[in-house]
Amino acid sequence: MGGVFLIASPGGHIDELYDLTSRLVDSTTRRLWITARTPQTAQLLTTELTEWVPPIASRQGHRALAQLPYAMQLIHRYRPSLVISTGAALAVPHLVASRTLGVPTHYIESATRLEGPSVTGRMMENLPGVRRHHQGFRVPRQGWSHLGSVFDAYRPGPRVSRELRRVVVIVGTERYPFSRALESVARALPGDVEVLYQVGHTPPPDSSASYQKWLPLDELLRAMERADVVVTHAGVGSVLTALRLAKHPLVIPRLPQLGEHVDNHQSQLARMLEAKGLVTVAWRDSDLLPMLTDAAQRSTIRWGTQVNL
CATH class of the missing domain: 3.40.50.2000 (Glycogen Phosphorylase B;)
Known part of the structure; x- marks a missing residue:
């Protein structure tokens, strides 16, 4: 071969x-x-x-x-x-x-x-x-x-006129629960916003159909594409998926001191991506609703770059 x-x-x-x-x-x-x-x-x-x-x-x-x-x-x-x-x-x-x-x-x-x-x-x-x-x-x-960086291929896109009507929340495949993210989004969103959570290994707060353990990937991607905002942990795969779909994700880093991960690398990645203008970061106790509203009006574009080993 x-x-x-x-x-x-x-x-x-x-x-x-x-x-x-x-x-x-x-x-x-x-x-x-x-x-x-x-x-x-x-x-x-x-x-x-x-x-x-x-x-x-x-x-x-x-x-x-x-x-x-x-x-x-x-x-x-x-x-x-x-x-x-x-x-x-x-x-x-x-x-x-x-x-x-x-x-x-x-x-x-x-x-x-x-x-x-x-x-x-x-x-x-x-x-x-x-x-x-x-x-x-x-x-x-x-x-x-x-x-x-793999993220060098992306740039902040133009602002768009978009209301906050649909939100998708993904918390990755880590086995550490991330209830804080689910609860923070649920508290922040008005009742008329359609929201879908893929909770993975995090126990859902109730049995509502909004909370899905795992969705078929094609179904999840369709939901993310339709969403006005994607909320995700600061996992590189989840963030890349949102950027590929031209979204400006709202990122909630997992914190090791709360038992949400083993180290602080998600906070480090979140700061770097925020500095590039590719994500909005919700730190602990952030007021999420204005951040969600703002993220809905942002976009991402793919920017071709060549890398040599």
């Missing part, structure tokens, strides 16, 4: 790689995606050549090790000339295999990591021959080159 392997875990990692690929890889280059099958990845990669592999969560080293022989088989079968990955744990055996067999390999750290590399990134520092790229470390780090 030759060509390039594109490897990422589901969620924000593959959303980032999907957006970056158009700027990294020529459209005529043969591509093989390697990821786990989820509703998101199945929809995203409908027209792409894909090898579906078992999911590997953070700190599941035993599962990563068990996948190494299969990763080696894929390299032998397809003989890629280049491997690119945005992490995370799912990618580790394939990156080890590619370097073991001498394939040029690039690891791109997530745009959420502004203070330094993730666990996977630190592992790549100890894997000889991997070329490492970051999207915006605040402090330069030896052995890492600045690639530019």
Whole structure:
């Protein structure tokens, strides 16, 4: 086959790689995606050549090790000339295999990591021959080159005349509850605003049809496209999805001190995106209604950029 392997875990990692690929890889280059099958990845990669592999969560080293022989088989079968990955744990055996067999390999750290590399990134520092790229470390780090951010492809769009009539709220796939976001939006919205919540692992406050655990991806995307405002946690995949649909999302970062995440990277990402004018950030105890009304009148445009590894 030759060509390039594109490897990422589901969620924000593959959303980032999907957006970056158009700027990294020529459209005529043969591509093989390697990821786990989820509703998101199945929809995203409908027209792409894909090898579906078992999911590997953070700190599941035993599962990563068990996948190494299969990763080696894929390299032998397809003989890629280049491997690119945005992490995370799912990618580790394939990156080890590619370097073991001498394939040029690039690891791109997530745009959420502004203070330094993730666990996977630190592992790549100890894997000889991997070329490492970051999207915006605040402090330069030896052995890492600045690639530019996946968010560089977006710019604030023109203001539009739009009333606040439909809102979609998504809180991501993290297993930490995010009741604060659901309750804050519910308190702020007038009764005549149509609202749809995808709550994921957050227990809904009641049994109303407005609260859906998971929606089919195509149905969720249609709802987001119709919405006047998308409210989301500061997860890179969720924000990218809203930006692709030309929305100016209202972002509520998960806070580790409230048990909503393990660290503060969502607040860091939210500040960076707010500085770019791409999102409006609702910090704790913000008055949401005027922020929602303002976000409904904003838009986002795609801005083509080229990135070289």
